[in-house]
Amino acid sequence: GAVVSQHPSWVICKSGTSVKIECRSLDFQATTMFWYRQFPKQSLMLMATSNEGSKATYEQGVEKDKFLINHASLTLSTLTVTSAHPEDSSFYICSASRQGPYSGQPQHFGDGTRLSIL
């Protein structure tokens, strides 16, 4: 199997708070991890790609200082939404791949985190 655990599954917090979301590959080593955002009734939007031990590659339009990504080990990546505001409310999903991002190997997804900023 290829299990990816994402935590927390739901978080509600006040505007201005920083929120950390964890993504763990439980039974395999993830060379690459991805972070997505999904707006209601829309597709998954890739935010950034990260490789273990190196800086994340952010997609155009995604604020690096707003969405901090750390991929410190082959089994853990974190996304920190800094100074979150209501417009950051969304469904965030991580995925992990055993190989590089464009190898054709499937990405294995966590169950997502629903972030609500009041």
Place this chain on the structure above:
Amino acid sequence: DQQVKQNSPSLSVQEGRISILNCDYTNSMFDYFLWYKKYPAEGPTFLISISSIKDKNEDGRFTVFLNKSAKHLSLHIVPSQPGDSAVYFCAATGNQFYFGTGTSLTVIP
């Protein structure tokens, strides 16, 4: 710029019949195409993939067909089951990774 498109937002099929989900793409440099299934409030689950050098890949009830000249791929599910009801995303990868907009499949018992 939507490089991977699923033009049908929804599809309803009777149980036991064939479900055909379609996907179009614009970039001829994509190497692999993948299909994912997603239930509400869960992450997508990988279903099946196909390399750009092939035109068909089959796995149980799921078959993916690739027509490179038309830049079109489709996912066939046969026979369809109520548990197949979900949103299906196609995805393509080359030097970038793109998801389609999804098609919501409802299999009617």
